[in-house]
Amino acid sequence: EVQLVESGGGLVQPGESLRLSCAASGFTFTNYALTWVRQAPGKGLEWVSVISGSLDYTNYADSVKGRFTISRDRSKNTLYLQMNSLGAEDTAVYFCAKSLYNWNDAAAFDVWGRGTMVTVSS
Amino acid sequence: QSVLTQPPSVSAAPGQKVTISCSGGSSNIGNNYVSWYQRLPGTAPKLLIYENNKRPSGIPDRFSGSKSGTSATLGVTGLQTGDEADYYCGTWDSNLSAGVFGGGTKLTVL
Numbered sequence: 415e416v417q418l419v420e421s422g423g424g425l426v427q428p429g430e431s432l433r434l435s436c437a438a439s440g441f442t443f444t445n446y447a448l449t450w451v452r453q454a455p456g457k458g459l460e461w462v463s464v465i466s467g468s469l470d471y472t473n474y475a476d477s478v479k480g481r482f483t484i485s486r487d488r489s490k491n492t493l494y495l496q497m498n499s500l501g502a503e504d505t506a507v508y509f510c511a512k513s514l515y516n517w518n519d520a521a522a523f524d525v526w527g528r529g530t531m532v533t534v535s536s
Numbered sequence: 537q538s539v540l541t542q543p544p545s546v547s548a549a550p551g552q553k554v555t556i557s558c559s560g561g562s563s564n565i566g567n568n569y570v571s572w573y574q575r576l577p578g579t580a581p582k583l584l585i586y587e588n589n590k591r592p593s594g595i596p597d598r599f600s601g602s603k604s605g606t607s608a609t610l611g612v613t614g615l616q617t618g619d620e621a622d623y624y625c626g627t628w629d630s631n632l633s634a635g636v637f638g639g640g641t642k643l644t645v646l
Contacts, residue, residue, distance in 0.1 A: 449635065451581075451635075451637075458538065458622075458624060458637060458638070458639045458640035459573070459575075459581065459624050459626070459637040459640065460637065461626070461634060461635035461636060461637055464635065473633050473634055473635075474634070475634050475635075476632070476634070509580060509581070511581075514586060518628075519568070519628045519630070519633075520568070520569060520628050521568075521569075521571060521626045521627050521628045521635035521636070521637075522569065522571040522583065522586040522587065522626075523571070523573075523581075523583060523626075524583045524586070524592055526580035526581050526582070527580060528580055529580060
């Protein structure tokens with residue numbers, strides 16, 4: 415079964431850091447781009463970042479550029495999102511999603527995790 | 537403010553048909569494939585349409601997609617109460633070098 419399971423969410427104070435993980439199973443990890451998408455309370459989906467399947471090219475939303483870093487560990491079939499300088503605007507459920515393609519410049523995600531909640535508050 | 541524009545809500549009676557529009561520009565919808573997602577309360581988004589009009593296996597043909605110029609449309613026929621959800625369009629924006637979603641449309645089956 416193709417599956418993505420996120421972890422690492424929680425409550426942090428403004429300015430702190432957090433690293434999210436997404437464990438993948440059931441598909442060839444390096445054949446597909448992987449993406450982080452978030453949804454703030456009462457808001458719509460927001461695309462956050464993507465990493466390509468084989469060459470680790472990365473792209474970021476302007477709202478997180480310079481603060482967030484996406485990466486993957488092929489030996490562990492795990493995707494990461496390192497989030498620094500967190501602010502209240504980063505409070506959201508964070509989903510990892512598998513792309514239909516190996517490359518970044520497409521936005522079609524056929525497998526999603528259940529999400530992990532990140533709350534930034536003092 | 538989303539890059540892609542969707543109506544906040546649509547509604548129709550059971551058995552009827554509804555369409556949801558998604559409007560963008562030349563850097564996103566105009567030159568890239570569009571996908572559509574269904575988000576039922578408390579669940580992860582589900583891919584309904586990819587590459588403008590293709591359905592993944594398991595998605596009933598009641599759901600359809602189309603694209604013309606810088607706009608895309610999701611159609612749902614034979615509405616069921618179980619179709620009540622939020623629907624999102626998404627695509628790549630070549631100028632932003634980023635993925636983009638519409639603001640979402642809440643479908644109510646009256």
